[in-house]
Amino acid sequence: MVRARHEWLVRKRDGRTVPFDSQRIQGAVANAFRAELNLAEGQPLDGEVQSDITAIAEAACSDVGTWASRPEGVDVEKVQDLVEMELMARGHYRVARRYIIYRSEHAKMRAIRGEAVAAAEPTISVVLSDGSRVPFDAERVRRRLAIASRGLEDCVDVDELFDEVLRSVFDGIGVAEIYKTQILAARSRIERDPAYDTVSSRLMRNVVYQEVLGQTPDEKSLSRLHQDRFEHSIIDGIRAGRLSPELRTFDLTRLAQAMRPERDTQFRYLGLQAIYDRYLLHIGGRRIETPQYFWMRVAMGLAIQEPGDREARTIEFxxxxxxxxxxxxxPTLFNSGTPHPQLSSCYLSTVKDDLENIFKAVSDNAKLSKWAGGLGNDWTSIRATNAHINGTNGSSQGVIPFLKVVNDAAVAVNQGGKRKGAVCTYLETWHLDIEEFLDLRKNTGDDRRRTHDMHTANWIPDLFLKRVQENGQWTLFSPDEVPDLHDLYGKAFEDRYLQYETLADEGELRMFRRIPASDLWRKMLTRLFETGHPWITFKDPSNIRSPQDHAGVVHSSNLCTEILLNTSEDETAVCNLGSINLAVHIRDGQLDLDLLKSTVTVALRMLDNVIDINYYPTPEAERSNQRHRPIGLGLMGFQDALHTLGISYASDAAVEFADRSMEAISYFAFLASSELARDRGTYPTYRGSKWDRGLLPIDTLELLESERGEAIAVDRSTTLDWQVVRDAVAKHGMRNSNVLAIAPTATISTIIGVAQSIEPEYKHLYAKSNLSGEFTQVNEVLVDLLKSRGLWDAQMLDELKYYDGSVQNIGRIPLEIRQQYLTAFEIEPKWLIECAARRQKWIDQGQSLNLYLCEPSGRKMNDMYLLAWRSGLKTTYYLRTLAATQVEKSTLDVNRFGVQPKWMKNKSASSDIEIRRDDGPAEAPPALCPIDDPTCEACQ
Incomplete structure (x- = not known):
């Protein structure tokens, strides 16, 4: 007798028979279509496709009926064969292929689990490091994932992770590859919930422990094993030539006992991956440092010359x-405690108008870059194109051909593969070659006069911007005819510049050219928009407010525009950097001043020690650093601190916090340097400095106003008793000529898991690239807040993806949250500039200040940069437009969200730029600088 459909039986692989369920066929076919259409699991299919799926499923059921109505039922594999045949019969070959792949993967997974009836022995084996093979243990993988997910089971699907890993397993897989597949499975789900970041980090720690400690210890045995292996790690590093033999002279037992391996849990996944890939020392590819060994090695290297109880100082560090x-x-993290301790970050030099000195500068660049130093070169002294050369009685080719050589040398020296060498060239605005200089980064024109890998920056005197404002003329000169302009600034520069203009008019100068200042300014902004270069930096405030105005001239900044130190033919300035994590100093809703003072005091000592320990690739660098002893203490995690305080970046409260937090850091830093001067002596060129003359950075705003002849509209209020600092400096002097500078911190902020430097939140969900790979990042603070409101779910994730990491158009998020969680492109630039101006009044050097525009125009750019100048800023850094790296949206149903807001739509280069172009069609604007460029040292 023929059975009805509801009586059909299906024979499972283990021999059991179960009632036939036609819905399972329809579901399997629908999933095959989704896979082919690249749709998420469970995502609705359009009506036409759904009708086709229903028809295919019905036809397949009819085929199944011929077999399933038999008393013994139909084999499950036969059912799947019939579905496959029906898909192909109807022309859905690609969908059928997806279905076949799906069957194959699940067959493999059943074999791995040991579920396949016919498999008496596992068919998958694992290759060990010695080449031997052992059966793959699926239960061991599940156990490892379950341990990594402990306490997070409400957010983490261990079974799903397990299935993901099994899909990636193959016969002959190595142990390291199994670990990697587990991490990849977890990290690919970080966007769903930050709990997956914790799982990824735990799995990554296991990898590190396995390499360094030889096993994956549990919580109880970690501390003991960590202590036992420390001395072995140091000895191994010394024998391999990776660590300084002097580390063996420390009391390693005492240091081992002082370490806290449980602090490894502080690392987010991306930070742990970053130090694993780039910072942990290794021998033949095997890491010999755990994260805590790494921190202790850096501390030992910085305390290596401390008198007295070195171990106590090491533990303090x-x-x-x-x-x-x-x-x-x-560079300090790379090289501290190694046989070659090049610990400094950046070097600044001035190039003399002399062929021998020019190529010495190129050679010095290579030496400095080799050991992870970023470079800032001042090339303003080089005579212009067609200037007379006395020695050969010929004509100069100008500065551009030499810059091409500098560019290629920077690419050739890549710092041992750790990161690409990089240099920034500065040129003053009155140089006759300035217009060609602006074109160096263009993708069109004579490639022999292009420098695609070198950064460039304008070094702009105040007089030029005054001429721009008054629509005046600007005169370009060749430096060989106006040699003293290079060393002059403020009123002295203006007076001498006017004299040279008069001499030019009287025919006393051979080479000059006069152009409208506004035309040159427009071209500067046009090139900045098109190529991201040259950056806009300001000569006069950098010099007028410099503490070392008695000992030379600041001719340029560095690679990241925060360092402002004197340079000359005899001195290459050196910057020694480190950054305070502002976020961890917020306690109970306010800035913890006692904790901040403690941190700053220790940090100053560490930075000062760098100067004496450091390896100097050139004598000019050593001479400069020993004479002036400059350091650059900065900060990071500013945006995280605002989140903790519940403050929007675009607010008066943020501006006030920028002011007060920088005041506190400045206060404690100047006190700490003065205390070091008491104990160690002042820096050799202290006498005659602004410090010696009783002038602190906040006092120099009045000097700038006087020299410029214009008011600097910056609040001058204070909250701390600055007389204490003034008295300390008057009594003891200063150990360091320069103390503060805010660097970009892209990599070190990644390591500790906070927003870089003073940056606003880039996006709340975005793809981040660095040398460790590409990672999807989600704002954990925002996710936690949305969870507390019951708003975090799959739909919210989809909406966040669709709106490119912005919450402004997600209506179910309360308005007060949306106002607080603005992204960088939703914040008016004036807020970034106002925060920076408040900080700048306390800082003796500069800030790496990025500016953001989602819809750049000539007017907006003009207003923004003039505001930065009028606010007393010394430098700016990148102009950032919307980056090219966006979260994948191909799995989203765009019909659910409507039209994207205007700000999200990329605009063409000419769509609303109001800058006159005088050199042909505009180039398409690049993604000027992703938030973390993996090949750019400036971001590291």
Whole structure:
């Protein structure tokens, strides 16, 4: 007798028979279509496709009926064969292929689990490091994932992770590859919930422990094993030539006992991956440092010349590093405690108008870059194109051909593969070659006169911007005819510049050219928009407010525009950097001044020690650093601090917090340097400095106003008793000529898991690239807040993806949250500039200040940069437009969200730029600088 459909039986692979369920066929076919259409699981299909799926499923059921109505039922594999045949019969070959792949993957997974009836032995084996093979243990993988997910089961689907790993397993897979597949499975789900970041981090720690400690310890045995292996790690590093033999002279037992391996749990996944890939020392590819060994090694290297109880100082340094209160800059983290301790971050030099000195500068660049130093070169002295050369009685080719050589040398020296060498060239606005200089980064024109890999920056005197404002004329000169302009600034520059203009008019100068100042300004802004270069930096405030105005001239900034130190033919300025993590100093809703003072005091000592320990690639660098002893203490996590305080970046409260937090850092830093001067002596060129003359950075705003002849509209209020600092400096002097500078911190902020430097939130969900790969990042603070309101779900994630990481158009998020969680492109630039201006009044050097425009126009750019200048800023850094790296949206149903807001739509280069172009069609604007460029040292 023929059975009815509801009586059909299906025979499972383990021999059981179960009632036939036609809905399972329809579901399987629908999933195959979704896979082919790149749609998320469960995402609705359009009506036409759904009708086709229903028809295919019905036809397949009819085929199944011929077999399933038999008393013994139909084999499940036969059912799947019939579905496959029906898909192909109806021409859906690609969908059928997806279905076949799906069957194959699940067959493999059943074999791995040991579920396949016919498999007496596992068919998958694992290759160990010695080449031997052992059966793959699926249960071991599940157990590892379950341990990594402990306490997070409400947010993490262990079964899903397990299935993901099994899909990636193949016969002959290595142990390291199994670990990697587990991490990849977890990290690919971080966007769903930050809990997956914790899982990824735990799995990554297991990898590190396995390499360094030889096993994956549990919580109880970690501390003991960590202590036992520390001395072995140091000895291994010394024997391999990776660590300084002097580290063996420390009391390693005492240091081992002082370490806190539980602090490894502070790392987010991306930070742990970053130090694994780039910072943990390795021998033959095997890491010999755990994260805490890494921090202790850096601390030992910085305390190596401390008198007295070195171990106590080392532990003090370790404490501020391992608790993420302060982090040294990347070169210090790379090289501290090694046989070649090049710990400084950046070098600044001036190039003389002499062929021998020009190529010495190129050679010096290579030496400095080799050991992870970023470069800032001042090329203003080089005579212009067609200037007379006395020695050969010929004509100069100008500065551009030499810059091409500098560009290629920077690319050739890549710092041992750790990061690409990089240099920034500065040129003053009155140089006759300035217009060609502006074109160096263009993708069109004579490639022999282009420098695609070198950064460039305008070094702009105040007089030029005054001429722009008054629509005046601007005169360009060749430096060989106006040699003293290079060293003059403020009123002295203006007076001498006017004299040279008169001499030019009288025929006393051979080479000059006069153009409308506004035309040159427009071209500067046009090139900045098109190519991201040259950056806009200001000569006069950098010099007028410099503490070292008695000992030379600031001719340029560095690679990241925050360092402002004197340079000359005899001195290459050196910057030694580190940054305070502002976020961890917020306690109970306010800035913890006692904790901040403790951190700053220890950080100053660490930075000052760098000067004496450091390896100097050139004698000019050593001479400069030993004479002036400059350091650059900065900050990071400013945006995180605002989140903790519940403050929007675009608010008066943020401006006030920028002021007060920088005041506190400045106050404690100047006190700490003065205390070091008491104990160690002042820096050699202290006498005659602004410090010696009783002038602190906040006092120099009046000097700038006087020299410029215009008011600087910046609030001058204070909240701390600055007389204490003045008295200390008057009594003891200063250990360091320069103390404060805010660097970009892109990599070190990634390591400790906070927003870089003074940056606003880039986006709340975005793809981030660095040398460790590409990672989707989600704002954990926002997710936690939305969870507390019951708003975080799959739909919210889809909406966040659709709106490119912005919450402004997600109506179910309360307005007060949306106002607080603005992204960088939703904040008016004036707020960034006002915050920076408040900080700048306290800082003796500068800030790496990025500016953001979602819809750039000539008027907006003009107003923005003039506001920065009028606010007393010394430098600006990148102009950022919307980056090219956006979260994948192909799995989203765009019909659910409507039209994208105007600000999200990329505009063409000429769509609303109001800058006159005088050199042909505009180039398409690049993504000027992703938030973390993996090849750019300026961002590291």
């Amino acid at each position: 370790y404490e501020v590093l391992s608790t993420f209160r302060f982090t040294s800059a990347t």
